[in-house]
Amino acid sequence: MESILSAIQSTNVETTFTIADALMDAGLAAILGLIISFTYIKTGKNSKNFARTLIILPSLVCLVMLAVNGNFGTSLAVVGAFSLVRFRSLQGSSRDIGFIFFTMTVGIICAIGELPLALLVTAFICAIHMVLYYTNFAANDVDEKDLRVTIPENLDYSDIFDDIFERYTKSYKQVAVKTTNMGSMYEINYRIKLNDEKQEKSFIDEIRMRNGNLTVVCGRCDMNEAEEL
Template identity: 40%
Template structure:
């Protein structure tokens, strides 16, 4: 078992059989990373193709520069340029790109058992984290936007209603609209369970002059690296 995980199938001169075995393993693991990326995530076909083909590409490069320190340093510099010249992605995008590159590096050195074990371990960690509620936004969190007349003192007028219908609330922004004749307030609120959203909005309408009110879920944030 130890030899299977830590042993390399490459010994001496590279041959066609070893190249095919490593390439097939890289493609299969790349497909696995692509399907893992699809889970509970928005995606496009081009990025899935990138995750699938990146391991065999990295694998081939590593095989070609094997034993050549200068060429290896040049390849490392090229990969760093790809990161800084590309469009910034969110944390999960970048993590899966490095995941695919790590698989390619491992298969490129012939450690197929290690690559498969590493893939299974990280896939399980990622799935457990995605399924668990850790880091998820609270169910009752909403974005409340209200339009009010310019002469209305908004700092205290809605506090009573907000205290009754929400667990917590934060005034995030205030801006003028309609050429400065109106104000638009934006709150992040956490609604209390069991309270009617319609009744909540109706109570607010009686205090904002029956102007526009919207209550929506927050957009998922894209953390960039």
């Protein structure tokens, strides 16, 4: 602990910088933020405002650290407070949080004058994001779908659709059951893989005939999960 405190105190040395230096560091931070924003857009679902914020944030972090004139502890405290603003008003995904810390890191590196290191870190982390995206690392099976079927409470849901699943699906699994409409109906969630996507309408039509033409929802797993958030 003493070694950590001494290291922090050693960074709290008054430093001088010119306006030209500050503008150069902030300008490079903005350029790197543009690269980070482009990576964010290309590697998944994106928000227009958040993508623009990623361009500005590295420059803000850099200028805040330069403005406190070398007081490392104070600058990190201020930057940390700024980074929480988004997540106090809107729930952020783990991907958004990762990009927030990415841009903060680049801004801090630019503020201490290590511009080549900032370029290297940006290129390295962006390359990792691209590789993970294009290799579909840890992605769900794209053929897998969620099926939600509503049935009246007087039907036994244990094996009511098994014969239909045997004809139309490669695999199926019941995931969850819940009551709806004041307990007068059941909603059954399945995870399925269809034999042929072109037969989806026929598949749903047979289920509708079995459940009395009540609600049937079939869609990609990630789409249904997003609707529940």
